[in-house]
Amino acid sequence: MNALGRRWVRGALIAAVIAVALGLPIAGTPYLIDVGTLVLVYVMLGLGLNVVVGYAGLLDLGYAAFFAIGAYTTAILMDDAHLAFWWTLPAAACFTALSGVVIGTPTLRLRSDYLAIVTLGFGEIVRIAATNLTFTGGPEGLYGIPHPTIGGLVLRSPQALYFLGLAFALVVLAGSYNLARSRLGRAWLAIREDEAAAQAVGIYPVHSKLMAYVLGAVFAGAAGSFFAVKLTAINPSSFTFIQSVTILMVIILGGMGSLPGVVLAAAVIVVLPEVLRAFDQVRMFAFGIGLIILMLMRPQGLWPSRIGQIERRAVAVSEASAAAVVAADAAATTE
Amino acid sequence: MTVALQQLVNGLTVGAFYALIALGYTMVYGIIRLINFAHGDIYAVGAFLGLSTYGLLRLLHVDNPILTTLLGLVVSMGCTGLLGMLVYRVAYRPLLHARLSILISAIGASLTLEYGLFLIYSPSFLVYPHLFDSPGMALGDISVSGLQIIIFVSGLVLMTALYVVVHRTKIGMAMRALAINQDAARLMGIDVNRVIAVTFFLGSTLAAFAGVLTGLYYSQISFLMGFLIGLKAFTAAVLGGIGNIPGAVVGGFLLGVLEGLAAGYFSSRWKDVVAFGILIVILVVRPRGLLGERVVERM
Numbered sequence: 001m002n003a004l005g006r007r008w009v010r011g012a013l014i015a016a017v018i019a020v021a022l023g024l025p026i027a028g029t030p031y032l033i034d035v036g037t038l039v040l041v042y043v044m045l046g047l048g049l050n051v052v053v054g055y056a057g058l059l060d061l062g063y064a065a066f067f068a069i070g071a072y073t074t075a076i077l078m079d080d081a082h083l084a085f086w087w088t089l090p091a092a093a094c095f096t097a098l099s100g101v102v103i104g105t106p107t108l109r110l111r112s113d114y115l116a117i118v119t120l121g122f123g124e125i126v127r128i129a130a131t132n133l134t135f136t137g138g139p140e141g142l143y144g145i146p147h148p149t150i151g152g153l154v155l156r157s158p159q160a161l162y163f164l165g166l167a168f169a170l171v172v173l174a175g176s177y178n179l180a181r182s183r184l185g186r187a188w189l190a191i192r193e194d195e196a197a198a199q200a201v202g203i204y205p206v207h208s209k210l211m212a213y214v215l216g217a218v219f220a221g222a223a224g225s226f227f228a229v230k231l232t233a234i235n236p237s238s239f240t241f242i243q244s245v246t247i248l249m250v251i252i253l254g255g256m257g258s259l260p261g262v263v264l265a266a267a268v269i270v271v272l273p274e275v276l277r278a279f280d281q282v283r284m285f286a287f288g289i290g291l292i293i294l295m296l297m298r299p300q301g302l303w304p305s306r307i308g309q310i311e312r313r314a315v316a317v318s319e320a321s322a323a324a325v326v327a328a329d330a331a332a333t334t335e
Numbered sequence: 336m337t338v339a340l341q342q343l344v345n346g347l348t349v350g351a352f353y354a355l356i357a358l359g360y361t362m363v364y365g366i367i368r369l370i371n372f373a374h375g376d377i378y379a380v381g382a383f384l385g386l387s388t389y390g391l392l393r394l395l396h397v398d399n400p401i402l403t404t405l406l407g408l409v410v411s412m413g414c415t416g417l418l419g420m421l422v423y424r425v426a427y428r429p430l431l432h433a434r435l436s437i438l439i440s441a442i443g444a445s446l447t448l449e450y451g452l453f454l455i456y457s458p459s460f461l462v463y464p465h466l467f468d469s470p471g472m473a474l475g476d477i478s479v480s481g482l483q484i485i486i487f488v489s490g491l492v493l494m495t496a497l498y499v500v501v502h503r504t505k506i507g508m509a510m511r512a513l514a515i516n517q518d519a520a521r522l523m524g525i526d527v528n529r530v531i532a533v534t535f536f537l538g539s540t541l542a543a544f545a546g547v548l549t550g551l552y553y554s555q556i557s558f559l560m561g562f563l564i565g566l567k568a569f570t571a572a573v574l575g576g577i578g579n580i581p582g583a584v585v586g587g588f589l590l591g592v593l594e595g596l597a598a599g600y601f602s603s604r605w606k607d608v609v610a611f612g613i614l615i616v617i618l619v620v621r622p623r624g625l626l627g628e629r630v631v632e633r634m
Contacts, residue, residue: 057435
């Protein structure tokens with residue numbers, strides 16, 4: 001397929017996504033709209049984790065912790081303090097950012113796979129704490145979370161919640177699009193590729209990594225706030241290690257650092273299990289095998305980011321030219 | 336004081352499990368720098384294979400408890416060891432130079448093993464045969480069951496055996512060489528893939544051993560039993576200094592005892608938080624662990 005053809009396919013796919021996103025609440029049944037809203041939640045989570053893993057290259061295996069902190073903050077503030085939904089958003093952002101700083105500051109200097117394990121431990125601590133503390137409602141969680149309102153309008157119907165989710169997802173999408181092209185985004189790219197070289201040109205890695213961590217946490221917090229008012233009830237079983245892995249799956253399936261990839265993969269991750277409901281027994285088993293096969297066959301994901309492709313091509317070219325030089329040297333010595 | 340001593344005994348028993356599993360993590364990490372996420376599930380597979388062997392032996396009317404346990408251990412350790420090698424061959428070997436991909440592949444392998452057990456055996460808890468009914472000893476107010484002594488002693492024997500293998504045999508020397516420099520080891524004529532496969536085999540047999548004994552100790556097993564204990568065993572390996580074999584043993588026992596004390600004096604619901612809290616603190620304060628050497632980031 002040539003470049004022009006590829007652009008056409010991309011354009012057509014994006015148009016199809018927009019058509020589905022807007023047509024769904026008008027034509028869909030409540031069940032379909034509900035599935036669509038869940039897709040939007042995963043789009044937000046995927047985009048947030050993409051900042052951490054895709055842009056900055058930090059493996060986070062406890063991302064659901066930030067999702068949980070956002071959801072619980074909104075739920076507690078709306079249930080107990082009777083705050084409006086919109087006022088809980090900044091609070092959720094503050095709490096998630098704060099927890100991002102608390103867990104990130106000491107650990108971001110660590111070896112990258114140690115970071116993965118620390119985040120995993122953090123995720124488990126948050127989940128166990130939510131299960132055992134009283135103000136989080138214990139294992140039953142919190143329920144009766146009020147619906148959000150705009151002016152006097154109560155967003156109760158599936159359509160209204162869907163559009164609220166769409167608005168959230170678009171803000172997060174625009175935010176991460178701009179982040180990738182900002183000074184900070186380029187710093188992340190540089191650190192991901194070669195931390196020592198990035199440091200040599202004046203990037204302070206720990207600071208940039210912490211920013212990625214905190215921004216990713218805030219995105220997850222926003223997704224959590226929306227999740228709480230969408231379901232009106234939350235409990236710790238939504239924030240397990242499997243949840244963190246599922247979010248990670250979204251960005252790996254989509255292609256690290258690729259925004260359309262995240263959207264596409266979020267849809268696949270939510271819709272595929274719904275379609276496979278009949279095969280519920282083998283679902284997770286197939287998921288595990290699929291993960292291995294995907295890594296073996298197509299590690300760059302379904303819709304790899306363009307920057308990533310350019311990088312890979314450049315590496316391939318430089319490796320080929322290096323090989324050519326070696327071959328030429330070898331030829332020269334044999335002569 | 337009684338509580339402390341009793342929890343010390345319980346902690347040393349659980350610590351033996353942690354130490355046996357942590358050895359698998361630490362050997363694999365030392366050689367190929369991979370956090371083998373599937374290792375906890377390898378331990379679960381070991382427990383299930385042990386249960387199958389017990390079932391088979393009962394069909395054959397072999398009911399000497401010592402004989403069945405020994406056979407169960409041997410069959411389970413052998414099969415699980417081969418499974419560990421298979422997982423390495425299929426899911427890890429092609430990805431040895433892709434740091435992130437291999438980790439994801441490991442998570443995939445973990446899910447595959449967990450839900451493979453779910454499909455083959457049962458989604459609920461399975462009951463292990465109750466073979467060792469010995470009341471054990473009572474030292475004052477502290478009770479030590481016969482099984483606890485067996486677990487502790489046999490665990491120590493296996494750990495020593497592993498230490499001897501790694502430090503006194505040719506294959507062990509090859510493992511240590513790989514851990515230091517893979518390319519140089521290859522140039523010295525070491526078959527790198529074979530040595531890594533043997534490492535996976537040894538680690539998996541130790542995990543299977545722990546799995547069968549866990550079944551006997553707690554008398555029930557489930558397909559998800561490997562997840563949490565795998566995380567904690569990794570914590571133990573990090574605590575002792577990852578890549579360091581005596582470190583994994585020390586870390587395992589230490590974690591078991593600390594957790595036991597936390598459960599005894601605080602609340603058993605928070606003992607996991609204590610374990611992960613220790614992990615985070617250790618990684619921040621002393622990333623190389625108690626006995627580990629300084630490790631340089633290698634991409």
